[in-house]
Amino acid sequence: MSNDIFVWVEQFKGMVAGGSWEAMGAARRLADETGGQVVACLFGSAGVSDLAQEAISYGADRVLVAEDDTLADFRVEPYAALMAKVVREAQPQAVLISATFRGRELGPMLAVELETGCIADCTALELEDGRLLATRPIYAGKLLSKCIIPERLPQIATLRVRAFPKPEPDSARSGEVATVEPVLSEDEIGSKVTGFKETEGGVSLADASIIVSGGRGVGGPEGYEPLKELAEVLGAAIGASRAAVDAGWIPYEHQVGQTGKTVNPDLYIACGISGAIQHQAGMRTSKVIVAINKDPEAPIFKLAHYGIVDDLFKVVPALTKALREKLE
Ligand SMILES: Cc1cc2nc3c(=O)[nH]c(=O)nc-3n(C[C@H](O)[C@H](O)[C@H](O)COP(=O)(O)OP(=O)(O)OC[C@H]3O[C@@H](n4cnc5c(N)ncnc54)[C@H](O)[C@@H]3O)c2cc1C
Incomplete structure (x- = not known):
């Protein structure tokens, strides 16, 4: 040995x-x-x-x-x-x-x-x-x-x-x-690889150092647009809760949580996500968690390092604008 x-x-x-x-x-x-x-x-x-x-x-x-x-x-x-x-x-x-x-x-x-x-x-x-x-x-x-x-x-x-x-x-x-x-x-060898199909979605969640994630609070597939703009400014990947995936607003590849991906980014921005235990299972080891939610009682705030209690459709575009000015 x-x-x-x-x-x-x-x-x-x-x-x-x-x-x-x-x-x-x-x-x-x-x-x-x-x-x-x-x-x-x-x-x-x-x-x-x-x-x-x-x-x-x-x-x-x-x-x-x-x-x-x-x-x-x-x-x-x-x-x-x-x-x-x-x-x-x-x-x-x-x-x-x-x-x-x-x-x-x-x-x-x-x-x-x-x-x-x-x-x-x-x-x-x-x-x-x-x-x-x-x-x-x-x-x-x-x-x-x-x-x-x-x-x-x-x-x-x-x-x-x-x-x-x-x-x-x-x-x-x-x-x-x-x-x-x-x-x-x-x-x-029993198995054969017959081909590969690229999945939609830009930056891979597993490798991302920043993730902007949206839940039921985004309200529909179009609700991801402001999140995508923020993600673009930050070079981030897009994550999602199961509620949003189950609703068909975003493909499963983006799901974070117990039955989705486990991620560990430097920064996880949760927008309109309540923070159910099954969602936390996939993201709670993120180094910095920012939660944007209009319900001050949402469980995500117990986990978040920074919390913003407000409408995500107000906060996310303002954040994008401020960061764009700062980073460009
Ligand atoms: C076996 C099992 C496995 C599961 N696996 C997973 C998993 O892998 N991943 C996962 O995510 N879930 C998983 N779930 C589901 C989980 O229990 C929750 O149902 C789910 O995470 C809820 O998603 P959500 O936070 O987007 O929705 P909700 O709980 O409905 O929360 C939506 C939040 O958005 C806020 N909101 C609404 N509108 C706005 C707005 N305009 N601005 C700001 N905030 C707003 C609300 O205040 C609310 O807090 C699993 C459940 C089970 C039973």
């Missing part, structure tokens, strides 16, 4: 998911404490090795690269099988995976393959007696639990996107790149 920490580097068509670099930063910090190495696992089709230097610049000491058509698009079977193989061979202390949709599939599957534990959706990681002590929100974020994997190794953790700082890349760092071969052949 080594003190090394493995990190899965998630890429799509040559673009690395930001959460993977956040995981790399967390791994670097932990490995520096234990004296281990950070090993990046980078899988994809031919050419993915071009990203190896980027992984090194973000903190990897070694990069294990697999280039094969079977790994071109993420599928959990070949990725988990290959991760399991390289992890079995190297016996690292821990494997860190960003808790993206794909990471949330890979982490538990890898844990099953390796007969170990997986702590999902961590928002903080530290070391206690040489083992990972993870913090993860439970009960819709109302409680923070502390979790360990007491005996089994490696300790697998998925890291909530944007909960860990993304390190500054250092292009002067050097590291080693090694090639690994896939485990499964195409006819051993």
